[in-house]
Amino acid sequence: MTKNIGSTDRNIRLAIGAVLLLWGLFTLNWLGAIGLVPVVTALIGWCPAYAPFGINTAAKD
Structure with missing residues (x-):
C-alpha cells in the first residue's frame, strides 16, 4: 500500500x-x-477509494 493521502487531506x-x-x-x-x-x-495514509481512480494527494506535498 503506497501512501496516497497528503498532509492537507490527512x-x-x-x-x-x-x-x-x-x-x-x-x-x-x-x-x-x-x-x-x-x-x-488518515492515520494509515492510504485511502482505498482513491486507489482505483489513481488519485494521489501525497504527490502534491
Whole structure:
C-alpha cells in the first residue's frame, strides 16, 4: 500500500472524523462510528477509494 493521502487531506480527514465521533458520542448515536473511516484512513495514509481512480494527494506535498 503506497501512501496516497497528503498532509492537507490527512488533516481534513482527522478533523471531520473527530467531529463525527464526538457527535456520535454526545448524542449516543451509533452513526458517529462512521467517523472511524476518515480517522483510520488518515492515520494509515492510504485511502482505498482513491486507489482505483489513481488519485494521489501525497504527490502534491
